[in-house]
Amino acid sequence: MKTILCGYMGAGKSTLGEQLAKFSGVKFYDLDHEIEKQEGKKISEIFSKKGEIYFRKVENEVLKVFLNRKENYVLALGGGTPCYANNLSLIKENPNTQLIYLKLSIAELTERLFLDSYRRPLIQHLTNRENLEDFIRKHLFERQQYYMQSHKIIAVAQKTIPDLIEEILE
Numbered sequence: 411m412k413t414i415l416c417g418y419m420g421a422g423k424s425t426l427g428e429q430l431a432k433f434s435g436v437k438f439y440d441l442d443h444e445i446e447k448q449e450g451k452k453i454s455e456i457f458s459k460k461g462e463i464y465f466r467k468v469e470n471e472v473l474k475v476f477l478n479r480k481e482n483y484v485l486a487l488g489g490g491t492p493c494y495a496n497n498l499s500l501i502k503e504n505p506n507t508q509l510i511y512l513k514l515s516i517a518e519l520t521e522r523l524f525l526d527s528y529r530r531p532l533i534q535h536l537t538n539r540e541n542l543e544d545f546i547r548k549h550l551f552e553r554q555q556y557y558m559q560s561h562k563i564i565a566v567a568q569k570t571i572p573d574l575i576e577e578i579l580e
């Protein structure tokens with residue numbers, strides 16, 4: 411089984427993905443890191459130098475390569491991956507692939523992202539907590555319709571990584 415994790419920025423895709431892969435004895439990949447490797451640039455640099463449209467094109471190409479791999483793995487998507495191009499249908503049409511949405515409320519996401527927004531190009535200009543929360547509310551409203559098409563939806567608040575691993579493997 412290929413396990414693919416999606417969710418908003420800060421939902422915990424990379425943190426959980428790494429531990430879930432270790433526990434399951436498969437490799438962990440992070441789509442953002444794979445894009446950075448291919449482009450030889452940090453995500454923030456790709457956004458600033460080449461723009462978001464270019465980033466979304468590369469994201470789609472790198473995802474396709476991953477979906478064609480024969481090996482099993484855990485893959486953490488970028489926060490926007492299921493919401494662009496044909497990414498969501500490519501994932502859902504792929505056999506033996508389980509897409510999991512890591513769901514957190516607006517308040518919980520704001521809490522997590524407030525002190526950590528500088529690494530994320532889409533929110534790094536939002537240094538005021540209220541502005542960040544307003545942005546997340548609108549953005550999540552637009553994105554939720556894609557995330558909610560996942561095979562499994564997991565409410566992650568107040569759960570430890572071992573709790574979440576157990577819930578996914580159930």
Ligand SMILES: Nc1ncnc2c1ncn2[C@@H]1O[C@H](COP(=O)(O)OP(=O)(O)OP(=O)(O)O)[C@@H](O)[C@H]1O
Nearest residue numbers: 418419420421422423424425426489522569570571
């Ligand atoms: N289960 C958890 N409980 C508490 N904090 C967590 C949990 N999982 C992740 N975190 C914390 O939340 C923050 C965001 O986690 P992480 O970077 O894994 O999210 P992400 O979904 O990969 O974000 P991005 O889309 O920006 O790559 C980190 O500070 C991480 O330590």
Ligand SMILES: O=C(O)C1=C[C@@H](O)[C@@H](O)[C@H](O)C1
Nearest residue numbers: 419442453488489490530531
């Ligand atoms: O939510 C998003 O659209 C993004 C999230 C990150 O994981 C990166 O993929 C990039 O910064 C875009």
Ligand SMILES: [Mg+2]
Nearest residue numbers: 423424442486
């Ligand atoms: Mg991540």
